[in-house]
Amino acid sequence: MVPQAPWVDKFYELYSAPYLPTSEPARLRVEQGLPKILKHLPEKGSEVLDLCCGGGLYLFGLEKAGYKMTGVDMEPRMLKAARKHAKETGSKARIVKGDATNLRFKGRSFGAVVFMGAATGHFSMAEVKKIMGGVHTVLRPKGVVITEVNDHIALFLSGMYQRILYEPSGENDVISIHTRYDGEKGTFNRLFLNLESDKKFKAPFQIWAPWILNSIMDDAGFDQKSSETGAFGGFSRILVHAKR
Numbered sequence: 131m132v133p134q135a136p137w138v139d140k141f142y143e144l145y146s147a148p149y150l151p152t153s154e155p156a157r158l159r160v161e162q163g164l165p166k167i168l169k170h171l172p173e174k175g176s177e178v179l180d181l182c183c184g185g186g187l188y189l190f191g192l193e194k195a196g197y198k199m200t201g202v203d204m205e206p207r208m209l210k211a212a213r214k215h216a217k218e219t220g221s222k223a224r225i226v227k228g229d230a231t232n233l234r235f236k237g238r239s240f241g242a243v244v245f246m247g248a249a250t251g252h253f254s255m256a257e258v259k260k261i262m263g264g265v266h267t268v269l270r271p272k273g274v275v276i277t278e279v280n281d282h283i284a285l286f287l288s289g290m291y292q293r294i295l296y297e298p299s300g301e302n303d304v305i306s307i308h309t310r311y312d313g314e315k316g317t318f319n320r321l322f323l324n325l326e327s328d329k330k331f332k333a334p335f336q337i338w339a340p341w342i343l344n345s346i347m348d349d350a351g352f353d354q355k356s357s358e359t360g361a362f363g364g365f366s367r368i369l370v371h372a373k374r
Contacts, residue, residue, distance in 0.1 A: 163361030176241035186212035233264035
């Protein structure tokens with residue numbers, strides 16, 4: 131298993147509400163995103179993998195919609211929250227600790243894979259290539275993968291980019307400041323500040339755009355089927371690809 135970046139636990143300690151199924155920010159995101167996912171999934175009762183499931187936002191929503199769900203993540207705080215919610219609600223979803231770049235499921239295990247929440251920002255292009263190679267293996271023939279990706283380039287060119295952002299996160303609202311762009315790695319740093327607790331940390335985020343992901347998917351053996359506005363901010367896109 132690939133070691134977790136040291137900043138990840140601090141990120142979720144400070145900014146977890148958007149990834150927890152019981153929070154209002156999460157409820158609103160799922161309310162927007164779930165219908166866009168459901169219209170591309172196979173028949174109800176199919177096995178679906180929620181990749182980087184976090185606290186289980188889409189995991190539990192898709193289970194309620196009639197799918198047999200498996201969620202995989204490697205962040206202990208999020209796994210604990212997802213398992214707690216599963217126990218409280220009687221969910222039968224399988225929640226697995228695992229590395230998205232090294233999936234351990236048998237080949238052709240799932241009819242669909244969802245990769246929501248613009249999680250690509252936490253991964254480099256090389257890592258996403260590994261992820262999608264594994265996704266291709268675990269998907270059944272003609273299976274679909276539904277990915278939400280931020281279009282950072284469109285945001286920068288639109289003139290709406292803000293270097294300083296207010297990030298609502300339940301009781302731990304924070305301010306994030308975009309501090310440094312690395313043109314060689316394709317990343318920008320974000321400095322997160324909780325002004326009430328005086329907690330802070332800095333983390334790198336990968337710059338993405340739909341065309342970058344589409345190129346990776348094509349190389350991994352997928353054909354693009356659709357693209358529409360996502361649920362993670364106005365500059366996210368939900369891309370649907372089918373296994374060749």
